[in-house]
Amino acid sequence: MACADVRAVEWWVRGRGSCGGSCGGSSRLLACEPWVRAKVHRDLWLASHGIVRWLVLRFVETSGLRAMGSCGGSCGGSSRPLACEPWVRVARAECFQMGDFNSSSMEDDDMAAPLFERQLRKNYVQRAVDITILLLMVSLLSYRLVCIRSHSGDGWEVKTWQVAMGCEAWFTFVWVLVVSTKWNLLRYLTFPQRLLQRTRELPALDMFVTTADPELEPPIIMVNTVLSLMAVDYPGAAHKLAVYVSDDACSPLTFFALSKAAKFAQLWVPFCRKYNIEVRAPFQYFSPAAEQPPSAGGGSNSPEFQQEWKHIKNEYESLNRKVEDAHKKPVSSILSAGEFAAFANTELGNHPPIVKIIWENKETAPDGLPHLIYISREKRPKHHHHYKAGAMNALIRVSGVMTNAPFMLNVDCDMYAHNPHIALHALCLLLDPRSQNDTAYVQCPQKFYDGLKDDPFGNQLVVLQEILGQGIVSIQGPFYGGTGCFHRRRVIYGALPKNVDSKKKNARSMDEISLSDFGSSEQFLKLVTRALKDESGAEKDLPSSLEAALHVASCGYEYGTSWGKKIGLIYGSTTEDISTGMTIQSKGWRSAYCSPDPPAFLGCAPTGGPASLNQMKRWSTGLLEILVSKSNPMRATLLGRLQFRQCLTYIWLLIWGIRSIPELIYALLPAYCIITNSHFLPKVHEPAILIPASVFAIYNIYTLLEHFRCGLSARAWWNYQQTARIKSACAWLFGVLSILLKVLGISDTVFEITKKEQSTANGQPDADMGRFTFDESPIFMPGTTVLLVQLAALAMLMLGIQPAAGGANGSGLAEVACSLLAVLYFWPFLRGLLGKDKYGIPLKTIYKSAALSTVFVLFCRFSSVGLHQ
Structure with a gap:
């Protein structure tokens, strides 16, 4: 009977597979059904002989359930894998105690188990919907082609249909790129416990934090990010961690703030390790909403813990006050201390390099604090500093002469480490034998804390990262996002994958990299050679490397080198992250995506209209800079090793700005047709109207369901649709104009820093933060103009002052519906016309937009004269 039970369990587990407990509903696998769990439970406890109990357990541990779902004990609730159930753990311990088998065999299995698993998501329904939409769009283009010559009327009406067809052809092309990107959806599952069992000694890790303006990026936000990084879980190897802070404002x-944070870290980091604190950014852990001390990680809520909690909280509040008070005082009061003498004669954009060791783990204690080092690279007025890319390259060089860790993490100053085990998760993807030779970096998704309800500005990008993000992962890997990314140092130094033939695709092997490309510092060049050979560690202690660090942080160090061209982050674009990631992948490297639960990093999303639009403008400008440069994805595919589908994905991203032109024209077409009493869509009574109507209905219903699947509301879906149209008409359009001015040599692009917002006093977002705000920037003119044009067209329709239509060619219900939809999309601008202060559109913007809309109406009236003669 026992043997039959064993065979049954084997069939359930191996024959049917497992999802690791992550499935749910009717789609879950048989091995995860409750009755199967109950059957295994009964077999484990009722089997009379120890060997039978062991065999059943072996099926649970070594087959699909364990391989796909082991979580190292960090899971909880009904979703955890079967191998992590308490009764399975008890049974395993009992088997060891009974001596029924050799324990070394189980340890050997642990050593051989993979550090990560790939899960390919079944998306047959999504593919069917995507193909259906594509076929409908092609059908609409075919309808245009058939009707455009037979269409009766003047040449202006034919031109209207031609313009509509051109826009729809562009939309179809973009949709082909989208379908190609998300055809396969892939996610990674990582197993940090296996890493700790397999790896005797964790590798060194250098962590970079970049900040550029203490006014737009409050120091207390940067301090919390630094503290969260210093407290990350790195068992037995804390002395191998180093945190570097780049201050581009000097x-x-x-x-x-960093000096005070280092003193607080001596209390905070041991407290987090002692009680296994999960949230290790103090401003979140001690949020005003948490009036009572939360339970410690182990579930203990002892008086000792509560007393320490109160003490640590008081110390953090003291730190916060000191930083805020220093912000209010004149700089001279801060410079009075001797340690601040290096800042005495500095100016913004004109100062020597400064490198200071704020904290050093001199005893190299495994349970001590990581190194903390402050860097402000040299800046001079006549030297181009290349914005964030230049700061990152300076960080790479300084860290290369001081600690020279084989792996590097970079985060923005507001992106704190929310998951304390994130370094272990990332190393699972970098150290597994399957990925050790071809995975260049591990990118974590950008997620945000204190997010506004229903994401009124559509900038949290939840669905974009969940759907399209997983699609990109399945090709050659995600883009480098500029923050929350773990790099191999030797990849940043220009090394190629070991499986790439350097004689093909114009690639260079590691041996062909000239040391002269890295600069003139002899100490740095020695360590570069070690890094390229996968040998980590610096030769000297931190203080003895300060002179070399100052040398490589000077503004003239990069002259005559390949920094920013072939080595380090690539220059030439305000989106240096995308350009760098594409350059790395064009050499044949892949990238991985790490999205653990809880999220790896959390940052603050921009709020208000100006901040959101300016960020999108900067992104679209930088992406277009890459598109028009020699380092574009087409060239990387033809002359490099960038995969074709990955090239299509990059093209989809880089043409964000260009998409504004056809979308803006298509938004104005309904108003044009109403004013001229013509039409660009089939009449309601014509069967052909079902084509565009079906595209509109299917697309919107499916995107709504995608939001539901990501746990978002219908209001969040509408906010995303609304802000997408606003960003396209305003921010993306200005990105195109910026590139045109740069190409014509009239002006150059400028890196604009996004303002980082702090939580309000009660720890909750301000109720008015969800309202759309305006300023004097001309970026709001296109949206205001589109709205005024639509209102003018609808007013002319209601007043009956349209020109007479020829036959049945007048504007119809479809054009009116599209015009009303455009008004709904730009509803925040309609409220802005009536609003006051920052919630109202400035009068100058309204006057300029009114003038532009008047010109458009006059143009429509002029074209209608020839249209209906």
Whole structure:
């Protein structure tokens, strides 16, 4: 009977597979059904002989359930894998105690188990919907082609249909790129416990934090990010961690905040390790909403813990007050101390390099604090500093001469480590034998804390990262996002994958990289050679490397080198992250996507209209800079090793700005047709109207369901649709104009820093933060103009002052519906026309937009004269 039970369990587990407990509903696998769990439970406890109990357990541990779902004990609730159930753990321990088998065999299995698993999501329904939409769009283009010559009327009406067809052809092309990107959806499952069992000693890790303006990026936000990184879980190897902070503003306030943070870290980091604190950014852990101390990680809520919690909280509040008070005081009061003498004669954009060791783990204690180092690279007025890319390259060089870790993590100053085990998760993807030779970096998704309800500005990008993000992962890997990314140092130094033939695709092998490309510092060049050979560690202690660090942080160090061209982050674009990632992948490297639960990093999303639009403008400008440069994805595919589908994905991303032109024209077509009493869509009574109507209905219903699947509301879906139209008409359009001015040599692009917002006093977002705000920027003119044009067209329709239509060619219900939909999309601008202060559109913007809309109406009236003669 026992043997039959064993065979049954084997069939259930191996024959049917497992999802690791992550499935749910009717789609879950048989091995995860409750009755199967109950059957295994009964077999484990009722089998009379120990060997039978062991065999059943072996099926649970070594077959699909364990391989796909082991979580190292960090899971919880009904979703955890069967191998992590308490009764399975008890049974396993009992088997060891009974001596029924050799324990070394189980340890050997642990050593051989993969550090990560790939899960390919079944998306047959999504593919069917995507293909259906594509076929409908092609059908609409075919309808245009058939009707465009037979269409009766003047040449202006034919031109209207030609313009509509051109826009729809562009939309079809973009949709082909989208379908190609999300055809396969892939996610990774990582197993940090296996890493700790397999790896005797964790590798060194350098962590970079970049900040550029203490006014737009408050130092207390940067301090919390630094503290969360210093407290990450790195068992037995904390002395191998180093945190570098790049201050591009050379602000004594930033250095002051870091100095105070280092003292607080001596209390905070041991507290987090002792009680296994999960949230290791103090401003979140001690949020005003948490009036009572939360339970410690182990579930203990002892008086000792509560007493320490109160003490640590008081110390953090003291730190916060000191930083805020220093921000209010004049700089001279901060510079009075001797340690701030280096900042005495500095100016913004004109100062020597500054490198200071704020904290050093001198005893190299495994349970000590990571190194903390402050860097402000040299800046001079006549030297181009290349914005964030230049700061990152300076960080790479300084860290290369001081600690020279084989792996590097970079985050923005507001992206704190929310998951304390994130370094272990990322190393699972970098150290597994399957990925060790071809995975260049591990990118974590950008997620945000204190997000506004229903994402009124559509900038949290939840669905974009969940759907399209997983699609990109299945090709050659995700883009480098500029923050939350773990790099191999030797990849940043220009090395190629070991499986790439350097004689093909114009690639260079590691041996062909000239050391002269890295600069003139002899100490740095020695360590570069070690890094390229996968040998980590610096030769000297931190203080003895300060002179070399200052040398490589000077503004003239990069002259005559390949920094920014072939080595480090690539220059030439304000989106240096995308350009760098594409350059790396064009050499044959792949990238991986790490999205653990809880999220790896959390940052603050921009709020208000100006901040959101300016960020999108900067992104679209930088992406277009890459598209028109020599380092575009087409060239990387033809002359490099960038895969074709990955090239299509990059094209989809880089043409964000260009999409604004056809979308803006298509948004104006309904108003044009109403004013001229013509039409660009089939009449309601014509069967052909079902084609565009079906595209509109299917697309919107499916995107709504995607939002539901990501746990978002219908209001969040509508906010995303609304802000997508606003960003396209305003931010993306200005990105195109910026590139045109740069190409014509009239002006150059400028890197604009996004303002980082802090939580309100009660720890909750301000109720008015969800309202759309305006300023004097001309970026709001296109949206205001589109709205005024639509209102003018609808007013002319209601007043009956349209020109007479020829036959049945007048504007119809479809054009009116599209015009009303455009008004709904730009509803925040309609409210802005009536609003006041920052919630109202400035009068100058309204006057300029009114003038532009008047010109458009006059143009429509002029074209209608020839249209209906």
